[in-house]
Amino acid sequence: MATAVTPEAVEKVVFDALPQFGADPSDITREATFEDLDVDSLDLAELSQIIEDEFGVQLKGDDVGKIKTVGDAIDLVVSRAG
Amino acid sequence: MPRPEGATALVTGASKGIGAAIAKALAADGWLVAVNYRSDEAGARATVEAIEEAGGRAAAIGGDVADGPPDALFAAATEQLGPVLALVNNAGVRADNLAIQIEDEDWDAVIGTNLNAAFRMTKRAIRPMLKARYGRIVNIASVVGPRANAGQANYAAAKAGLIGMTKTVAHEVARRGITVNAVAPGFIETDMTKDLPEDVVKAVPARRAGKPEEVAAAVRFLASDDAAYVTGTTLFVDGGLSA
Numbered sequence: 001m002a003t004a005v006t007p008e009a010v011e012k013v014v015f016d017a018l019p020q021f022g023a024d025p026s027d028i029t030r031e032a033t034f035e036d037l038d039v040d041s042l043d044l045a046e047l048s049q050i051i052e053d054e055f056g057v058q059l060k061g062d063d064v065g066k067i068k069t070v071g072d073a074i075d076l077v078v079s080r081a082g
Numbered sequence: 083m084p085r086p087e088g089a090t091a092l093v094t095g096a097s098k099g100i101g102a103a104i105a106k107a108l109a110a111d112g113w114l115v116a117v118n119y120r121s122d123e124a125g126a127r128a129t130v131e132a133i134e135e136a137g138g139r140a141a142a143i144g145g146d147v148a149d150g151p152p153d154a155l156f157a158a159a160t161e162q163l164g165p166v167l168a169l170v171n172n173a174g175v176r177a178d179n180l181a182i183q184i185e186d187e188d189w190d191a192v193i194g195t196n197l198n199a200a201f202r203m204t205k206r207a208i209r210p211m212l213k214a215r216y217g218r219i220v221n222i223a224s225v226v227g228p229r230a231n232a233g234q235a236n237y238a239a240a241k242a243g244l245i246g247m248t249k250t251v252a253h254e255v256a257r258r259g260i261t262v263n264a265v266a267p268g269f270i271e272t273d274m275t276k277d278l279p280e281d282v283v284k285a286v287p288a289r290r291a292g293k294p295e296e297v298a299a300a301v302r303f304l305a306s307d308d309a310a311y312v313t314g315t316t317l318f319v320d321g322g323l324s325a
Binding site: 049 | 209258
């Protein structure tokens with residue numbers, strides 16, 4: 001059963017996942033850009049899979065290509081679930 | 083990083099010929115092996131039995147890779163054996179004719195199984211491999227593709243496409259410990275080549291046809307930890323045909 005999609009739940013999953021891609025935990029905020037965090041396109045593709053596994057929300061490559069900040073990613077997941 | 087415990091290799095089209103030899107070679111190297119077959123269940127079971135008799139572990143898993151999403155195949159392999167951390171895209175078909183006589187359906191069927199299905203399998207396989215930070219994908223290409231062979235425009239296009247796909251996917255996932263390589267067999271003694279004229283061998287510098295086990299040995303190497311730094315390449319097993 002997928003976890004209910006709330007902004008808080010998505011934020012937790014995203015914040016928890018980012019360090020495994022090399023992001024410094026102290027730099028992770030909603031405003032941080034993936035570029036600043038050194039999170040690249042393969043990392044984002046993998047993050048999309050983590051989100052899909054956790055929430056059952058599928059993000060397409062086109063969607064992921066447009067997001068710039070951590071907050072964009074969280075908002076996108078929440079909007080796709082709605 | 084060494085191969086994780088319980089790592090499973092999924093070999094498509096492994097009921098006979100090169101695929102069966104690959105399944106056996108990987109099992110001998112410690113992989114749990116999912117022996118995929120389309121129609122030859124008896125052949126797949128024989129491959130599994132041979133592996134088990136040699137002390138390995140394997141399971142026969144039916145399913146046509148050309149049939150669309152391979153989720154069921156992966157689910158079966160994972161449930162019966164373990165996480166699929168090696169994929170060998172071996173399933174292939176031929177429908178030979180001069181280009182001017184190739185019907186659309188024969189073009190589509192060959193591209194469909196030999197290239198499209200290999201891509202779908204690869205895409206699906208990368209998922210658990212990314213999680214594991216470990217993976218081995220080996221695509222069975224052919225000397226036909228890099229090299230011309232009259233009567234096989236469809237097959238050549240699919241196999242050349244497979245080599246192109248191999249290089250780019252290798253590039254994309256290399257930093258996650260996943261390698262993607264191709265093995266390009268030349269003239270190998272199998273059911274698929276038994277109808278070819280004998281003088282084909284005369285064009286081979288080694289003056290003989292290869293054995294499925296000789297192709298399997300190349301796959302076994304590329305799937306091993308020894309080949310961790312080999313990715314995006316094509317290893318020709320062709321008795322010098324492409325040299």
